Amino acid sequence: DTGVSQDPRHKITKRGQNVTFRCDPISEHNRLYWYRQTLGQGPEFLTYFQNEAQLEKSRLLSDRFSAERPKGSFSTLEIQRTEQGDSAMYLCASSLGGQGSYEQYFGPGTRLTVT
């Protein structure tokens, strides 16, 4: 247990539905990241927050994806109008800021299946 928790652990949804995932980072970490991982691939960066500010989004992230981190604590990732291609493991990670971001602590992930 790294101290990063994610909810739910598994989500099965029908194409076209909206889903929302939650991540609770390590409390003293001001950075929070979202990644997507598919089988046989490394984690793919989606977006990250420094405290409550969303500082960068991947160019691969479509407009159907949105993330928030109100008050700089937990974060949510919402996918609207899900597509079968969204099926993946969604990982959240947290770290200290600045140069400490090379050491990230990952949560167990939310496995999304879109049918």
Added chain:
Amino acid sequence: GQSLEQPSEVTAVEGAIVQINCTYQTSGFYGLSWYQQHDGGAPTFLSYNALDGLEETGRFSSFLSRSDSYGYLLLQELQMKDSASYFCAVAYSGAGSYQLTFGKGTKLSVIP
């Protein structure tokens, strides 16, 4: 952008030594991290190199050559529990922020 290359699979015998190589291309390079991920588990941090040379942490060592854009992870006295995927990740800075880009991973199988 960033790109990393590492072998997709490696098999080694229990008790032996294995080296997993990683080459990268990136701008704003800051350092090279290594992560381990067991099947069904989350990636966990193993090591980080910001400077050239070897960093040792128990049975694991990591090496970096910035001039060659190359690094490797060395696992000694292999144990069955070391069977996992290993990812190299470049730490880079862009527009004042620091991030990681992961490689596709090397699946290590340790056999008796």
